[in-house]
Amino acid sequence: MKIMQNRMDRGFYKYQQEFEQKALEVLRSGWYVLGKEVSAFEEEFAAFTGAKYCVGLASGLDALWLAFRVLGIGEGDEVLVQGNTYIASVMGITINGATPVFIEPDEHFGMDVSRIEEKITERTRAVLAVHLYGMPCRMDRIQALCKKHHLYLVEDCAQSHGAYYKGQMTGTFGDVGCFSFYPSKNLGAFGDGGAVTVKDEALARAFKMYRNYGSEKRYYNKVVGANSRLDELQAGLLRVRLKHIQEITEERQAIAAYYTEHLSSPHLTLPKPPEGTSCVWHQYVVRCEERDRLVQYLSEKEIGTIIHYPVPPHLSEAYGYLGYKKGDFPVTEHMADTVLSLPVYNGMTKEEQDYVTDTLNRFR
Numbered sequence: 181m182k183i184m185q186n187r188m189d190r191g192f193y194k195y196q197q198e199f200e201q202k203a204l205e206v207l208r209s210g211w212y213v214l215g216k217e218v219s220a221f222e223e224e225f226a227a228f229t230g231a232k233y234c235v236g237l238a239s240g241l242d243a244l245w246l247a248f249r250v251l252g253i254g255e256g257d258e259v260l261v262q263g264n265t266y267i268a269s270v271m272g273i274t275i276n277g278a279t280p281v282f283i284e285p286d287e288h289f290g291m292d293v294s295r296i297e298e299k300i301t302e303r304t305r306a307v308l309a310v311h312l313y314g315m316p317c318r319m320d321r322i323q324a325l326c327k328k329h330h331l332y333l334v335e336d337c338a339q340s341h342g343a344y345y346k347g348q349m350t351g352t353f354g355d356v357g358c359f360s361f362y363p364s365k366n367l368g369a370f371g372d373g374g375a376v377t378v379k380d381e382a383l384a385r386a387f388k389m390y391r392n393y394g395s396e397k398r399y400y401n402k403v404v405g406a407n408s409r410l411d412e413l414q415a416g417l418l419r420v421r422l423k424h425i426q427e428i429t430e431e432r433q434a435i436a437a438y439y440t441e442h443l444s445s446p447h448l449t450l451p452k453p454p455e456g457t458s459c460v461w462h463q464y465v466v467r468c469e470e471r472d473r474l475v476q477y478l479s480e481k482e483i484g485t486i487i488h489y490p491v492p493p494h495l496s497e498a499y500g501y502l503g504y505k506k507g508d509f510p511v512t513e514h515m516a517d518t519v520l521s522l523p524v525y526n527g528m529t530k531e532e533q534d535y536v537t538d539t540l541n542r543f544r
């Protein structure tokens with residue numbers, strides 16, 4: 181049996197008729213950018229998360245860099261972020277000229293809250309909490325620290341659509357929640373897309389201005405903005421997917437629960453969400469000291485896996501200018517050397533799940 185790490189086609193075919201009908205409706209409407217699909221999606225997504233406002237954007241990266249831009253964070257400012265994140269989180273900070281200050285992760289892949297305060301300086305302006313793999317960070321403690329030190333709180337929810345921390349959805353704890361709708365995300369479009377969630381009306385207006393060349397009124401530009409508009413086709417298709425998000429999430433949770441129940445190899449450390457969270461399992465990430473041998477073994481058995489992420493941002497070529505070297509963030513680096521994302525996708529059959537667990541349990 182051949183198993184790919186992800187199968188986005190299955191997620192399409194499950195709701196094929198609805199997607200195709202909506203696509204035709206938008207194509208035939210004659211209106212393709214910033215129209216009624218985008219407005220409706222923004223309202224529905226805000227309601228889903230419990231945020232007051234949502235503003236659709238062109239990507240998750242845009243949501244991140246525009247968040248720091250709108251909050252006025254740039255040159256000379258520092259933003260705290262966990263070291264083991266996807267590099268886009270860090271680019272959201274550095275595109276504005278601000279400096280990322282890396283925090284080691286805890287055993288749940290989130291920011292280690294006990295290591296935040298030692299990194300706060302008079303230049304620190306914000307914390308970027310990344311709910312990596314769909315596992316929420318410890319938001320009550322992060323919120324309290326931000327309040328105590330007068331820091332903005334931004335959430336990277338690109339992997340956590342629908343994840344709860346103590347009954348509250350990720351994306352509503354901080355000043356801005358940043359979402360990506362890249363096709364492989366839990367709420368995926370059929371191309372690029374993103375959004376922010378905010379509770380402040382003035383902030384929502386600012387995002388709407390920035391996404392459209394810095395104008396509120398056409399051809400009257402107040403700030404140097406961007407072209408970062410969610411298009412009507414993606415918004416329409418996202419509305420279809422959003423209607424089914426509960427089912428999509430529950431299916432992923434069932435696959436994760438199956439893995440957790442049936443995986444018994446002593447070579448593996450299984451993922452464990454922090455207490456009080458509802459994890460949405462964007463990825464099911466195991467840790468293995470002999471990770472590269474495991475990848476080889478699984479690929480011989482035709483099981484696809486992905487490493488999220490093999491090079492931590494502080495060691496990437498792109499951030500060579502920050503001057504870090506191997507050994508500066510040992511927890512982060514050890515994670516990069518040991519993590520492995522198993523296949524998890526909507527429409528994964530029981531046979532496929534069994535094949536993965538049986539094969540893994542036979543790893544010697």
Ligand SMILES: *Cc1c(COP(=O)(O)O)cnc(C)c1O
Binds near residue numbers: 265269338372374
């Ligand atoms: C996917 C992702 C992003 C970037 O989103 P894009 O829509 O691809 O720009 C940012 N942060 C994290 C954690 C992600 O997984």
